[in-house]
Amino acid sequence: MSAMLLNKEKWPDFVGKLTGKTLWAPQGEGEEMRFAPVAEGEAPALEYGNTRVPPKQAVFPQTETMFRFQLGDKEVEVPELKEEAVLLGVRPCDARSMAIVDHLFSWDEDDPYYFKRRELVTLVGLACSEPGLNCFCTSVGGGPGSTEGLDLLMTDLGEHYFLEAVTEKGEALLKEAGDLIEEAGDDQVKEKDQLIEETAGKIKRTVDHEGIPEGIPGLWEDKLWQSVSASCLGCGTCTFLCPTCHCFDIQDEVEGFDARRCRMWDSCMFSEYTLHTSGHNPRYTRRERTRNRINHKYSYFVDKFDVIACVGCGRCVNLCPVNIDIVEILKQVKEAL
Amino acid sequence: MSANYEPNIVAFLCNWCSYAGADLAGTSRAQHPSNVHVIRVMCSGRVNPLYVVNALQQGADGVLVSGCHPGDCHYMEGNYYARRRLGMLKDLLEFAGVDPRRFHMSWVSASEGHKWKEVVEKTVEDAREAGPFEGFKRQQIDW
Amino acid sequence: MDLDKLRETAAEVAARDDVKYLVGWKKGSYGYRVAPAFVENAEGAAELIFTPLCTANLATYLTLVEKLPLPRGQEPDDRKVALLVKGCDSRAVAQLLVEKGIHRDEVVVIGCPCPGMVDPAVLAEKYPETEEPAELKWSDDGFIIAQNGEETAVPREELLAEKCRLCRYPNPVVSDIMIGDPVETWEPAEDEGVTEIEDKDVDGRWAYWQEQFSNCIRCYSCRNVCPLCYCQDCILDRLNPTWVHRSVNFSENTAFNIARAFHLAGRCIECGECERVCPANIPLGKLNRKLAREVRDKYGFEPGLDPEAEPFQASYKPDDPEDFIL
8 A cells, every 4th residue: 555745734635635535633632632623724723632522423423414314204314424524633543443333333234424424434543652650551552653443554754644544535636636645755754653663652551351351250349340440330331432432322303393302422431331121230339330341341352252342542531520440450460360 | 583483381380279370370361472282280289390301302482380479379288399399400400501481380279360460471471582492402313 | 628527427427317418529530520418327428528619509309309299098298308508508598497498406507617618620720630520628728639549738829719709708697516616707808700790891791791691501500409499380490471581692691590599699608609500601690799798798788697697689678778779
């Protein structure tokens, strides 16, 4: 796959060439950046750590209409998904998370909504040069320059962006750019590799998950779950901001005779998540739910799909209101094993 | 705002005073606007302030809650509680940017048919001035 | 605040036969974080701290307790819970007592007079944190940040949290044991955040809140962290009837936030936690503080001061204001 260089001065022109598609890029101020549509004619300045809400919104929206119907009808109207989009500046961890979640949405049958959006969305990534305080992507199989899940990866080399295509879609983008870009030489490739290595070296937090996927179910009754979950509030912040979390709820909403069935994010940390209609709740307290969350990410998912469902983005650590730190929890798990 | 905008008002009337008062206005053939959709409740104290929010969400341009005069509540104190709670709701809605002309509360007794006519006229006029309330309506979203 | 005295008292209380555990603050896992600590013995008590970073309101843990059905023959453990509280937190305890959410003999309240907390977001922006847990202390005219072996003195005005600027009760109003002497109260600042919105016209206010509520991701952090939101079955979660749909859009988000603010009218003790934890940085405090101010001005009532008072929304006075009624 091609490796090209784009002079930063030509960045607005490059963005301008991406016509016919909606462009999304991180926008906002300070800590609270979000992926939002880019205004016509603007070129987003890609200077940010990472967005609060991960770009999984693009392929797995927080609220999605599955179909509409009129009460009393036998026909339903399915939304037509045809809007193509390009997400600029996705971090490698977030893109990798989509590759991980792909496994789940294709488990027995391919989820048509999710995969249609995956097809329509092109992910242009931006390699990291400054890891966040709580990033630990290198411990879980990722890295600041990982290309998994991306269509095109950009690395900031100072005056140029190093562009490497990863998929056909990425190649197509490079072709569209035409003569704005030039072939990258061996020197630049070396420079890029060095930059990525340096960034990886700056990552301070690590997680040693050797033996955890196999061993953690054995800790079912361990008292560490009580101490770890004692301060949990049962809010949904960690799950909603987690790029690999994918649980959803399906509800019907009716206004008069207009109705729609929609799918929205749900959180395993909510108390009514596993509430049965009988009133019984197998995960009645936060201890069970916290235990479930860690087990799911580091054991059950590995069991089914051979990959840890955590990309080390650090959002749950940064934003948990009571400082429940997954890195610390895993340390405790490792000790208990 | 289109020329044929007719405000949609939802009114919660207490069974013993306001509903009877509205009925009296009807039997007296007092001419008043017909934009008000009445929901009868047993007491104004029974009105959960979230009903008001819900009504606005479902497309009402204005909401009215009406009960017995203080001291005359059929259940002794229901209207006192309503006065407190709905007073707070009015302040909150106004602070959140909902036009204060959209939410009213009134005391209408069973013999005040003429007062009911005036209350309805005021509520409808205010909602007409404030315009259709599209901003809060439930939306059906794709993507 | 004498830290040794705090730890000693905590160890003593936690070791009591009639106390299940004690809830306090301990150093977090990195930077400026502080985590709630659940202490059952002297070892745990040795980790307790009380610094300008202890913004968390621990009173929410009094009502967060989940009781599993017990195996036959096992008696429920209804020993007391001990709690470290600042001024604002103690008001939450007082309000819970008013509403009978907890009983006075279920809780041991240890009061910590509070000189004022730091705003963690402002702090992290001006003095970036590192992975090593940092320490903060109060000084005579502000705060001292001790990080990576270096100490930086910062004037109070620069870092004091907004909720502390407006604080009227830095000394706990309810307590069984008080650690240290009461702090000097300060003149509460003008609530500019609320006045700024009051000064806008109706359309301006709607536009402001529209922008804010569009960012809400309905994570329910605000509700879960609030010590006074403790309904087992929250009305805003109910599906039959559905008051507020689960779907996330402006209409539902606004309804959710307005409903929650309304349920806190006359109950909110202005601890500012909802605003601190919101991942979308929505200024929820403004909504709640505005209502708190209306309750103060119009009804002369302040929640969370007198455990024997009557709840605001469940009581009335014959001469309550009714100038808004036609």
